[in-house]
Amino acid sequence: MTQVPGDPRERMLSVAVAALNEREPERLWPLVAGALPGLCGGEMLVYKLDDWNESAGTVGMPSALADVFDGLGEKNMGLLRAGFPFAEHYAARSDRTPLTARRAAGRAWRASPTARLIGDVMDADHVLAIPLPRSMAPITGCMVYRSGEDFTDDHVRTAQQLQPLLAAVEEQRQLLERLRRATAPSPAEGPAREAAADCALTPRELTVLLLLTDALTAAAIGRRLGISDRTVHKHIEKIYRKLGTRDRVSTVLRAQHLGLVPTA
Incomplete structure (x- = not known):
């Protein structure tokens, strides 16, 4: 370009x-x-x-x-x-x-x-x-x-x-660098990596999940990704369903346990 x-x-x-x-x-x-x-x-x-x-x-x-x-x-x-x-x-x-x-x-x-x-x-x-x-x-x-x-x-x-x-x-x-590190396969992760794969999160859902760990609002996530608040909420609902959680705190903790996002 x-x-x-x-x-x-x-x-x-x-x-x-x-x-x-x-x-x-x-x-x-x-x-x-x-x-x-x-x-x-x-x-x-x-x-x-x-x-x-x-x-x-x-x-x-x-x-x-x-x-x-x-x-x-x-x-x-x-x-x-x-x-x-x-x-x-x-x-x-x-x-x-x-x-x-x-x-x-x-x-x-x-x-x-x-x-x-x-x-x-x-x-x-x-x-x-x-x-x-x-x-x-x-x-x-x-x-x-x-x-x-x-x-x-x-x-x-x-x-x-x-x-x-x-x-x-x-x-x-x-x-994107964080997403790459968070989703990079690692033999040391073992069962946790297998469980994360079973969640079947899409790349966009993984991105939203990473931003949830930063405690961003849906509006802030939407601005960052160039999508509407409504679309962000739909992604969050799917993440909750796939991870079996009901709120942000439990979702982030679950995602960290599965190796989907960094622990710090």
Whole structure:
């Protein structure tokens, strides 16, 4: 997914729908990375699912861009991880409003090693940081790059509008990871795993069950999954029936006993 037709709101909606229907957690951020730059005036994107610091942290990017960075040494990868000047900027405050590198660092941006790096490797001149809105420690998010003129105020406003979508994508990724861990077969589980299989929960029911363990309301579960409250209640009723329970507490305890959800 590189470009989605229509105005920015329609394109944002298309990305959200695609993310909600994706069932493989490792595909979510690459999907966003292919669509997001064009929504806020950029040409390419790097995303960080952990802290912006130069010593450690994963860096995700579209496959075409990954090929470019394969040959970078550790020093240059450190510059990319740190994302100057954003790590220092966001660490010093709770505000997570998107910001361009030039506005954050002033004249120091042009002379920085990071600016030279992205110029040499990406042929880009400017960076727009889009941190996840509630990330505190670690600070996580995306960096969007472009050549030529800096990002406009409209681009920055669009990036701010995208922040809730990015937060929802990350929540969905973490949920899918939890679901994968909870349902992965394990020989050590023995009879408990066999009993769980006998419950015949569907993948969507397992997802709802995981969210029940977080004590979310039906309305909150519906918002997370993009379904109505009524549909959530129907899933919960089926879960109760299949697990032989009558309320949330006993359902979660039963599911933990069967190995359907983590115990902590």
